[in-house]
Amino acid sequence: MIEAVDLFCGAGGLTAGLREAGIRVRAGYDIEGACRHAYEFNNGATFVEKDVGGVEKNELDGWYTDGSVRLLAGCAPCQPFSTYNQGRDTTKDDKWPLLGAFARLIKESQPELVTMENVPDVTKHAIYHEFVATLKSEGYFVSAGRVACADYGLPQQRRRHVLLASKLGPISIIPPTHVGQPKTVWDTISHLPAIESGECHPDDPLHKASKLNDRNMRRMRASKPGGTWKDWPADLVTDCHNRSSGSTYIGVYGRMEWKKPGPTMTTLCYGYGNGRFGHPKQDRAISLREAALLQGFPENYEFAPQSAGINFRNVGRMIGNAVPVRLGEVIGLSFQAHLEEHRTVPVDRTRHEVEIPV
Structure with missing residues (x-):
């Protein structure tokens, strides 16, 4: 043993x-x-x-x-x-x-x-x-x-x-x-119930998405799965995107693709502006539960006592660092x-x- x-x-x-x-x-x-x-x-x-x-x-x-x-x-x-x-x-x-x-x-x-x-x-x-x-x-x-x-x-x-x-x-x-024959985003999270930006599913405190402001919601709706900020209208593009360094991080504010593996999960993977962490279809960032599943955690894995509530930063760190x-x-x-x-x-x-x- x-x-x-x-x-x-x-x-x-x-x-x-x-x-x-x-x-x-x-x-x-x-x-x-x-x-x-x-x-x-x-x-x-x-x-x-x-x-x-x-x-x-x-x-x-x-x-x-x-x-x-x-x-x-x-x-x-x-x-x-x-x-x-x-x-x-x-x-x-x-x-x-x-x-x-x-x-x-x-x-x-x-x-x-x-x-x-x-x-x-x-x-x-x-x-x-x-x-x-x-x-x-x-x-x-x-x-x-x-x-x-x-x-x-x-x-x-x-x-x-x-x-x-x-x-x-x-x-x-x-x-x-x-x-x-890689496992894909579809294989991993497509079965989860739909939720809105800023919403937490009542049956799973970890299936919770961060709240997008109005400008980022417009960006989300203009984003294509696997696309980049270059798909957006000009008024949504930020100064940092137009700098030479912006070409290095073209996936930031991007949506995942259903038929491919997800990107590397980081400690800030719950934030739409922190990487390609947009949901492939729903207009929101991925939930903490979706991030955990993409890290291979079982669907019933608990990251905090149910009585304690979920803190995005604390749980995001646990998931991304794992x-x-x-x-x-x-x-x-x-x-x-x-x-x-x-x-x-x-x-x-x-x-x-x-x-x-x-």
Whole structure:
């Protein structure tokens, strides 16, 4: 049995995916206490509100049971490595040391399995290569590369860098499952009941759309699925669209297309002006529930207690920051296949070795 601890767990996207793959997740760590309800309510694992930099070996080791194969997952916040920070000095970002904290815990606890997920541009930074070098120096086999999530059945044009590491032997991610046959926006959200701009469906507090002002409603009505602001009448075009930089972000204020995967969900994916987050047909931005479904979360996933109400910014952050659930499942299935291939069990953790049955 593989048991996991999920560092930087957020609302539980990776944990939910690992559980779908049959991995027992014991606990998740995150500094954002607002994620506690979503993590614990949906996943049956313990949420620990704590800076990962302050986690010690004995505490981490205590989550695993004897005889388990230990997986340590650590998807450190991606903001310092993201292309959204082009031109901004992120070298003093307080999130930079977190990958180093993850590496420290790996060196101290020596789990049999490790995974790390981040934006593709993480590979442009020295701290990432230091992390990989640490793994190799500790005897891990490492496999890492860019993953097109749509190739694995996530209805989203998201690309992520996925690292898998193992003490047991060479490892790789499972082959793509949906090449040429991606899941689409239609497959994912077309069954949801129609709602208006600013409306919340009475049966689902998360099926709630932000309110468009009159000008943005005119833009929405002038937008075509898959189109750009160039489809609008001239009086709706803003000064920023006409600047040279406007040509780089032509999908902003755009509608999604039914027959294609959606765009990458961000922390502001509920806002029409923050990307191609317009509904393909209805005159509104996508709802929080639609964003969660496009991230692979089950339709009954709760992000806040029903008595607490829904805060767009808080829930949007949880959804956009999450590891897509399907990607988490693919990672988990890769480890399960790896374990089956090597038919291994840990036998003596004081020596950090594994026994391979004859």
